[in-house]
Amino acid sequence: MTYRAVVRWTAHDIPHVRADDFAGLGFGAGYAYARLNRCLLMETVMTVRGERSRFIGPDSPAGPGGRAGSNLESDIFFRFYFDMDRLGDGYRRQKDVWRLLSGYAAGVDLALSKPAASRPCGGARLAGPVTVDDVIRMIAQKAVFDTALPLYPQMVRAAPPGAATVKGAVPDPVLPAPAAHGEKEGSNAYALGAAVTEGKTGLLVGNPHFPWDGPNRFFEMHLTIPGRLDVMGAALGRLPMINIGFNRDVAWSHTVSTDRRFTFFRLALVPGHPDRYVVDGRPEAMTRRVVEIPVLTPGGATEIRRQVIYESRYGPLVSIERRGMRWTGTEAYALADSERRNTRMIAQWLRIDRAVSAADLLAGLKAVRGLPWVNTIAADRLGQALYADESIVPDLPDDADPSCFVGGRLPKGVPVMDGARSACDWTRRGALPARDMPVARTTRYVFNSNNSPWITGAEPGSSSVPAIVGGEGAPLGLRARMSLVSLRRLTSAGPVTLDRAEHMILDSRNYAAELAAPALAALCGTEPYDRPVSAEACRVLQAWDRTDRPDSRGAVLFRAFWTRAHEIPDLWSVPFDPDAPADTPCRIAFARASVHTALQQALEGAVEELTRFHIPLSAPLSRVQYRATGAGAIPVPGGSGMEGILNVVGFGALGGTGYANENIMGTSYLLAVTWKKGRPVADALLTYGQSDDPLLPAYADQTDLFSMGRMVRLPFEESAISQDPSFAIEELRQ
Template identity: 40%
Template sequence: MTPRIARGAVVLGTATLAAAALSGCATGNGNWSEQGLSAEIRRTSYGIPHIRANDYASVAFGMAYAYAQDNVCLMASQVVTVSGERSATFGPDGTTEVSFKPMRNADADAFFRAILDDDALQASAARQSPEAHELLRGYIAGYNRYLRDTPPSKRPAACRDAAWVRPITALDMARLAEEKSIQASAGALAAGIVAAAPPQVTKSAAKSAALPARIDIAAIDFEAVNRDLQLLDPPIGSNGWAFGKAATADGSGLLLGNPHFPWTTTNRFYQAHLTVPGKLDVMGASIASFPIISIGFNKDVAWTHTVSTARRFTLFELKLADGDPTTYLIDGKPRKMTTKTVSYAAKLADGRTEQRSHTFYMTEYGPVVAMPQAGLPWTAQKAYTLRDANQNNTRSIDTWLDIARAHNVGEIRTAIGNLGIPWVNTIATDRSGRAMFADVSVTPNVSTSMLESCAPAGDGAVLAKKLMAGTGMVLLDGSRGVCNWTVDPASPVPGLVPPSAMPVLERDDFVANSNDSSWLANPAQKMEGFSPVLGPQAVPQRLRTRVGLMEIGKRLNGVDGLPGNRFDIQNLQTVLFRDRNLAAELVLDDLLRACRTKAVQGDSDLRDGCTALGKWDRRSNLESRAAPLFREFWMRAHVIPNVYAIAFNPADPVNTPRGLRMQDATVNTAVLKALKDAVGAMRKAGFALDAPLGEVQAAKSPNGLIPLHGGEEYEGVLNKLQSQPVSADGLKVFFGTSYVQTVGFDANGPVAQALLVYGQSIDPASPHAWDQMRQFSAKRWISLPFSEQAIAADPQLSVTKLSQ
């Protein structure tokens, strides 16, 4: 039967549940069946499920069931993607998203079928803990149970009666997790991996194979490569602040978790509360189909994550054998590339289905990648290959389970020591008032000296430096065995940086990160001396990093206009959601001074733009007039070379760079052009130059527009919302503040308020698709019921019992 969520209890039962293992689900130890599983799902306001069960398998059983109720179509579609079945399902020329970028279905199918190594994934999963196996067993059973309980005709419109919605297996779960793990590595370079094909070697080419291939490095547009790959400046991000007893009003820990993730796809968060009495009691948010909480809290600790600057892969330049572009040399000895040919079905427009295939070339490092636009072509002399640090990383479930069971930040530090965290920092605090920042995550063990000694020969050394600085990619000499990753016995994973050598900072005042490196986690104790592979130091910081440290400093010095000089939940929320626009504070005064010149006053567009910006309150609130105009201006102006009047000073990284170099004629001309173009863009889109932000930046819901406060990365607004340039549809947000939580502690347990901006469900017909966005718009936080008393008292409480 299909459950109806209503006040009271709905008991779901079947005459018998399958006792045998699910077909195709055996992975390592364990019997992947529903035998003995039962859970209670209690939903409180905004559709938040609180799952209570007597064991790990059963709590995951309930979690998956609840997630499927809200997002079955989303998960089913992603299972199709990671299975390499999109061409057969939706046609080869449609698109999907791979590592936050669009990709043709045909290319995505080939990529996932080649790169996701099912045998290796299953072998790695066999090393997971028994508790992780139980979580997976329960999650698989819960999702499949929902499919049995809900006829295809009763599912959401996006996948109603769709044949591609099918039961999942353990292999599906492994693939889903692997897709997440490699988003900052192989997934980011998926197009180059698919494009790699050996050159045709003619006799004349074979004769010249001994000559070094020349790369016109000066012709490479590294900025364009960076925009395409999104490695150095990824669209996803986060603010993570943890305060200790020296910085909080009550002497206990306090946390802000503010990830900026996609509002679509399976990188959406999902709120949940998981309870196994005596073993687990954790609440927060998971990433889509993950069977444990990713960002959250228990009665003693709270934690969040921010996207780290550490590298997750390296490229190796291969020296090829004369006349054979598929044989490479290591220490002078030839190694033959292996081929991996994958096949997939493609549904054609005329209704026919044809079989297609694609051949990939593999080395002992990993797949060959070809990106001529980045100076990485496959020629008769050279090829490039990728080694992925996150390949077959099945450790994450155990990592987050151990975090969920931690009693203090020390135990969280121990939990992340298995190197299961794929590409994020960990920021945490506890009720005793200790705060921690840790970039203990999957990172190739490549030292600073190794970056120099293992640079490729000739032009490759220059290219390596340009790639590192311009795109974040590390290029090493693959022709020397000594240049492979260093194996340190202190690391639990061979070839990765050991936890003891990674940036960790524990303090009683605060730690903070907004996606720059560990360098300024606390400016009073700069973290220095780490390999550039862990991120750059002493470089200009993001405006979000700077404004965050400014806000924290002002609060602790008692000069931010709020009472006192310590943080509590209320003033922490105020600081985040007052939507201060740092870019305006840095440059607007100089722009307005230039507005008074005769040249500007004689141009009606510039004059009108200046008048509008003169009215702006320099914030990104709903009522902030001309905020959209400034965004359009600064989107264009912030990339002007040498635009700042005062350059970056590593001795003052929070306050520099700043000002506009308007005394420079070239900069002056470019800045005024940026303003004129911004005025034109606003007028073309049909908006007044002084239109308030909430009129231009709004989400379209079935019940009308929902105005949105917040600003762009380059504006330095903590509450980051990333949008398309202004159009007739306004500023359409597609990334940004997603799940945001503030957590403190009192004698009774955690005190948590949060918002899941886009709501629990992706189904537009769901009452929980837009409900929290309206709260976000009004800056109204939701109190999260954690105790049994709070759950029972929720006015929207409903109960569903899953049982045999």
């Protein structure tokens, strides 16, 4: 196959890829990504091939920041979990998608073959060229990001009583640990319609909160096949199409949804046979698979290790000690994953990328059903705003047989199903039907901040939200409440403009500080705050502007205080009211003796923590929150969703030099789009830059802009691209 593409580069190393077909488009996209992110790409390919132990060794942590299992456990997982024949067949049946993936692999190899790509990348090694199977593996890794991937150590260590297994401590079976003062991966997204915008058109703000390092970094690009596709935005690294972006008619973003996308099945074992289980009274044998892993020895040689993996009809066996889910002589547990065989992700986003209206985008979601773990929020040129959760969810409607759930009903956490009854096997039915998934359409506004869609905006949310999707009537977190409060303020102040919508995120207002202000004022008016240190803390908090911008003095102290205070029992005097979800619970119960005492202790603890690290109580946020680069420290605005801040950022633990520069996550690809005179106008900011290479300007050039609260006007039209001061062109062929 011959691949041709033209890549035009504009400011901040944004590639505009133009080709005549999908093979060429993938070729240009793969080349552009690998040119700027070759080390990260090489490490990811090494990971999904299951070759970390071969080149790095078996024992070191496999995840960014050491938050996952070992290299050996990662290799075992990637070598057994995905059926590459089945996935490959699924993609080959989609001609445009297959050509796109094939071109992407070829473009990556072209970039890696360039002389500039000859420098070593730490421990990352590749044995042979990148293939289309590698691209499929990377897509599959994304599909199970929120399902099986966090549980792989519990899978590879699952074994019958007395059997050998991988040695070492088992990490907690949850998503990668949140930053010390942050939260796990999430997002905000807002779509405003013609009834509230200045131009009587649509307006979108997308604000995903994802890691700044590792395989889930975004990459900006513009993809064009004349007459067939013209879309700009960002993709999660190594995906060959736009995930969050816009075209001439529609703009969209995504947020991680509240859906429970996997379940466990409790297996009743045949007495005396721990590798056999009973379904409908009949015994079934587990599938026993021996996985071989090449491992680097201390002497530099390579040896083969073997691990036995057990699977049931529902999925692989897991062992989670902390949940009491142990493999004993009488029972065991299996994981059933709705995303394991998803081959529709790329087709789904290509369908979104070509949507001509919000209604058309929704029709595409319902027709393809390929989204993994996200909600979709969209606005179109005609002024329609859309919220939809059309992700893949187990077919467990609210009227499912309650006896199928261990415990007798669908729990708030991950369901555990009765594996002894085939009638409880949702995997044979597949996903919850599209007709049962929540949708909201309006000309005012919709939003999602990782909350259940029973609340979607100015008007009531979906009339019925299945419990497996998120349910109804649950209190909102402070970040989701801040979203509603901010939208009310934004729309009540007059027709919404692009600048005002962007400012809603970038002003980094602290909603917890607003709620806590009366209690802090009362607390600072009581004993023992005549002591000098305590009096200084009160003065700092009273003078603080209640934002988390780099120059804010008081944000550091309040964060240390609220980290302790927000979990005080019976903190609020006004309980949650489902008829006032944005405003309740509220009013800190300062008059309650236990709360009063706990608040005092929280403030004293905050003062002690900062004093211990020699951080002045009035230190500006920039003193402790910054990104360390070769050119110096860049102050980073934002704070925690726990504080009700929309501009979420999270770092490592606080120390004498500030928050540790590890596991950084938060605002990653900030996108704001509207239409003027029928044409899209878009501002964006990739907060960490386009490249993972600290030696390249694109590593941190946009972090500087983020620090200053500035965004980049995207060159979408041909005239803007060709006139960009940084314009450069590459013609590619292979």
